[in-house]
Amino acid sequence: MSKIIENEKGEIWVGNEKFVTLLSKEKIQARVKELGEQISKEYQGKLPILIGVLNGSFLFLSDLVKNIDIHIEIDFFKLSSYGDEKITSGEVKLIKELNADINERHIIIVEDIVDTGLSIQFIKKILKNHKPASVKIASLLVKPESLKYKTKIDYIGFEIPNEFVIGYGLDYAQKFRNLNSIYALSE
Numbered sequence: 001m002s003k004i005i006e007n008e009k010g011e012i013w014v015g016n017e018k019f020v021t022l023l024s025k026e027k028i029q030a031r032v033k034e035l036g037e038q039i040s041k042e043y044q045g046k047l048p049i050l051i052g053v054l055n056g057s058f059l060f061l062s063d064l065v066k067n068i069d070i071h072i073e074i075d076f077f078k079l080s081s082y083g084d085e086k087i088t089s090g091e092v093k094l095i096k097e098l099n100a101d102i103n104e105r106h107i108i109i110v111e112d113i114v115d116t117g118l119s120i121q122f123i124k125k126i127l128k129n130h131k132p133a134s135v136k137i138a139s140l141l142v143k144p145e146s147l148k149y150k151t152k153i154d155y156i157g158f159e160i161p162n163e164f165v166i167g168y169g170l171d172y173a174q175k176f177r178n179l180n181s182i183y184a185l186s187e
């Protein structure tokens with residue numbers, strides 16, 4: 001398989017589709033550090049469980065926990081993805097349940113991106129049955145113009161326009177998750 005090539009203008013071409021740099025790795029790292037520090041302060045004296053939503057959140061979760069200096073635990077949910085498409089199918093399925101017992105525990109859901117809000121709504125419903133002590137949501141990216149399901153996001157990395165993005169965990173047909181920066185599809 002060939003290398004991912006970024007040209008001098010910060011563009012990546014995928015066939016005839018052009019992706020341009022939206023958030024540099026430096027900008028992402030600086031914001032993730034701030035979020036980690038905020039969570040450390042707000043959960044002082046508690047032992048939260050950070051629940052990553054696979055696959056997209058794996059890099060954000062990994063960098064976030066490195067910036068948290070209180071004890072935490074982690075677990076994962078896995079939801080069905082967009083498949084190879086750029087728009088949601090409108091259907092979410094749970095592929096991997098939690099391992100941890102979250103009854104009476106403080107939960108922070110960690111998402112890569114909140115687009116329509118459907119996935120978050122789906123997860124919140126599941127969590128309710130487990131009776132956690134509290135549930136907060138952290139999402140690296142939020143597309144406010146695209147939100148269809150009213151959702152409070154407690155920790156937001158960046159609000160972005162309603163554009164399809166790749167990199168830093170986010171995929172296009174399962175690829176490009178390994179990019180350090182985030183790129184948006186340019187019209």
Ligand code: IMP
Pocket residue numbers: 053056081082088111112113114115116117118119120163164165166170171172
């Ligand atoms: P929602 O359920 O519509 O909020 O979508 C959430 C999920 O869709 C995210 O966790 C991502 O996996 C995926 N997603 C949404 N927007 C994008 C995008 O721009 N690029 C890649 N994946 C996306």
